Amino acid sequence: MRGLWLTLIFVSAFAASQPAWADDASVCAGSNDDLAIPACGRVIAKKSTSKAGRVKAFYNRAISYANKGKSDLAIQDYSQAITLDPSYTSAYNNRCSAYSKTGKYDEAIADCDRAIELKSDYDLAYYNRGNVYRKKNMPDRAIADITKAISIKATDPDYFFYRAMAYQNNDQIDLAIKDYDKAIELNPDYGNAYYNRGNIYRKHDNPEQAIADFTKAIAIDSSDADNFFFRGLTYQNNNQLDEAIADYDKALELTPSDFDTLFNRGLAHKKKGDFDLAIADYDKALTVKADAGAYNSRGNAYYSKGDFDRAIADYTSAIGLDPKDADAYYNRGTTFTDQGDYNSAVADLDKVIALQPNGVAGFTARANAYRKKGEIEKAIADYRSALALAPDDADAKSGLADAIGAQPPASADGSKPSADSGASKEAATAAGAAGPKSSEPNAIAQPMLRRVALVIGNSGYRAVAHLPNPASDAQLVGDALRQAGVDVTVALDLDRAAMVSALRAFSRKADNSDWAMIYYAGHGMELDGTNYLIPIDATLETDRDVPDETLSLDRVLSAVSGARQLKLVILDACRNNPFAQQMKLTVAKRAVTRGLSRVEPMDATMVVYSAKEGTTAEDGDGANSVFAASISKRIVEPGVEINKVFRLVTRDVLSETGNRQQPFVYGSLPPDDFILVPAK
Structure with missing residues (x-):
């Protein structure tokens, strides 16, 4: 009142x-x-x-x-x-x-x-x-x-x-x-x-x-x-x-329950690699309304964390809300492939192709599932369908080469196919070879070995001068590894969030592989005895920023640790580092040295530096560094064991640089012979 x-x-x-x-x-x-x-x-x-x-x-x-x-x-x-x-x-x-x-x-x-x-x-x-x-x-x-x-x-x-x-x-x-x-x-x-x-x-x-x-x-x-x-x-x-x-x-x-804001903040957290924060935002968004896109995005965040079961549950929820959501079928199908559930993967990817008959990704993903399932002819047919839609698609090309190489060696009449048979020519073409007159060997796949590689080239640095060679070096090395029958992912100009995401995705591939290889070209640095790779968005104003803005070599090594046989990391990251010159040291006794510091990898792991610890590498005068040019040539030589490959690379680089740059190999391998391209 x-x-x-x-x-x-x-x-x-x-x-x-x-x-x-x-x-x-x-x-x-x-x-x-x-x-x-x-x-x-x-x-x-x-x-x-x-x-x-x-x-x-x-x-x-x-x-x-x-x-x-x-x-x-x-x-x-x-x-x-x-x-x-x-x-x-x-x-x-x-x-x-x-x-x-x-x-x-x-x-x-x-x-x-x-x-x-x-x-x-x-x-x-x-x-x-x-x-x-x-x-x-x-x-x-x-x-x-x-x-x-x-x-x-x-x-x-x-x-x-x-x-x-x-x-x-x-x-x-x-x-x-x-x-x-x-x-x-x-x-x-x-x-x-x-x-x-x-x-x-x-x-x-x-x-x-x-x-x-x-x-x-x-x-x-x-x-x-x-x-x-x-x-x-x-x-x-x-x-x-x-x-x-x-x-x-x-x-x-101002508007605590706004779906769009929660959803987009989740996307930003995910892009930064902060998957738990992203999931928390998607959780809140889904209390506001049930949305297929939010389930799909939360599933992607769970996938990036390696939690495949929760990812699949979210993709399934997205499909329940929108039975025509091709992205959700694709994401669930490729996750089934990573889990080894190839029948479920094919069923989902069938749906993707039905919804998007002109989409390259659906055919390539189903081909990958068929190839891993051992149904090589179906895989080849799907890779060809993908290439009919996009003739330059690199994933379809490399997949086709692998699938053709994985076919049984005998032809229909029981005879061994000749070196210039149609299948061999198609495998060479799909892998990027020049054809029968090329002096380069044809792609040789080893069906009994699962070999995967992640190749990163960081050229477009934002806070320091552009590096001319890493992007082209990565392409060159990636092409060589594909020619050698390796399942290769090439990624260029990655910021920190993208590098974290790439390593997480590759870790899952490596866990199901015999050989896992990472090649990195770009800036790297050593701080207090720890080596770091530098993404393109790093600013490194002080030494305290290094752990937050870079990735340690230990993180890279962990990405290959799941491989059953060979774990190989190649670092073309020993260049003169402009970040070290501009970075403010907050601890007086903290050491920042030239190049990278020595490592002692264990468990059948080999780490190769483009220049010995404490020294720097040269980019060279051409489109590629001397180190990358040698690797791309030596790694496809038939019958050469991996240790000898890098001895030959060391000889090449010393010769080209007048002994100014010496590549160095750290780690030791078991007595087995690790041969990338078998002898003809």
């Missing part, structure tokens, strides 16, 4: 304070809608009120209803005013606006038409009719009407703002931007104009301008979560993940 009593006192005090002239008619015409509505009612009810006074009261009460969002009541009062005065131009215009808000577009247009008939230079009527046409998805008519309004009154920022929206709906982006510019010129605090223009820039690959516009919109209205969300989305698309997450955090402070 206390609150009600205070309210009554306020109303009584207000009434007592009114001057004598403040009768119901003046209150009805005033700006206080809560007081105007009953005052207008009293004016209408008075028998002594004139017709003109009653018309004005209906009109004023309609405006108050409209201001309070009660469009239906506003329409009733505008209609009463029009009945009493059929030539009341403003009532037609305002009823047009009220009809538009309730979705009665035809009635709205009829009212604006009538207002324009009564007053041909009525800019507001043209503006309102234009907005009705815009809502009806008739942008040409909308633009024509709002342009007419602007020709009558060119100083209203709203006119330019809404014509910009019509231009935007009509895909006339340059004209839309020009109108948003004008709206902002007329009203520098027009937050919605900055917001809309920012979204145009975001969608049209101008992230810097988009971020500037969203930042201005936030400065004008920091309570609008959409401003933070779309700036975060722009940051995310520009790979500025920390900034994106900070904006999503702010958006979620």
Whole structure:
């Protein structure tokens, strides 16, 4: 009762304070809608009120209803005013606006038409009719009407703002931007104009301008979560993940249960390699609504953690919500392949191909499942289908070469195929060989051995100068390993999150392999006796940043540790390191030396440096480093055991560099012969 009593006192005090002239008619015409509505009612009810006074009261009460969002009541009062005065131009215009808000577009247009008939230079009527046409998805008519309004009154920022929206709906982006510019010129605090223009820039690959516009919109209205969300989305698309997450955090402070913000923050965490944080966000998003995309993305995060069972459960949930979700079938199918459940994998990938018959990925993934299942002819058919759709697809090419090489050696008549038979030629072509006249050996696969390789080349560093050779070195070494029959993944210019993801994915392949090999070209460094590989997004302003922004060699070694026989890591990362020169040391006795430090790998593991510990390597004058050029040549030589391969590489590099660079091999292998390409 206390609150009600205070309210009554306020109303009584207000009434007592009114001057004598403040009768119901003046209150009805005033700006206080809560007081105007009953005052207008009293004016209408008075028998002594004139017709003109009653018309004005209906009109004023309609405006108050409209201001309070009660469009239906506003329409009733505008209609009463029009009945009493059929030539009341403003009532037609305002009823047009009220009809538009309730979705009665035809009635709205009829009212604006009538207002324009009564007053041909009525800019507001043209503006309102234009907005009705815009809502009806008739942008040409909308633009024509709002342009007419602007020709009558060119100083209203709203006119330019809404014509910009019509231009935007009509895909006339340059004209839309020009109108948003004008709206902002007329009203520098027009937050919605900055917001809309920012979204145009975001969608049209101008992230810097988009971020500037969203930042201005936030400065004008920091309570609008959409401003933070779309700036975060722009940051995310520009790979500025920390900034994106900070904006999503702010958006979620304002709207804690927004599905889109939770989902996209999960994507940003996942891209950073923070899979637990990503999963937590997907968990929250899925409490807001059951969504196939969220289940699919959470499944990908579980997959990246190596939790295949939970990944499959999430992909299954996604399929349950959307039985036509080809991505979920693909992800579940390839996860079944990694688990060795090839029948389930093929069933899912059948579905992918049915849903996307022109998709290369489905055919290649099913071919991989068939190949691992031992159904080589079906695998070959699928690889050929993939190559028919995309003749240059590297995965399909290498897969086809492996599958052809895995066929039984005997032909249909029991004779051994000749060296230049069709199958041999196709295997060579699929693996990238030049054909029968090439001096390079044909691809030779060993069906009894599962050999996998991850090849990384980091050239495009962001905080220091571009490295010319690592990307081309990685391609060269990757091609050589494929020619030797190895299942190769080549990845270029990886930031830290991408390197973590690549190593995690490769770890799962290595766990099911006989040989696992990693080749890395790019910057590396040694700090306090520990070796680190440097992703392209590292800044390394201080020594404390090294563990956070790089990956240790131990992490790389763990990725090959699951292989049954040979574990091989090749590091072409002993270049002069510009990070060491610019990095601030926070511990006075901390040591940063040239090149990489010595390692002592165990358990059939070999680590090869392009230059001995404490020394640096040369890139050479050509497209490839001396070290990479030698590896790509020596590793495909038939019958050469792996230890001898690297003795030959050492001899080549010493010769080419005038003994300035000496590759070095660390670790020891068991007495078995490890031969990459068997002797002919």
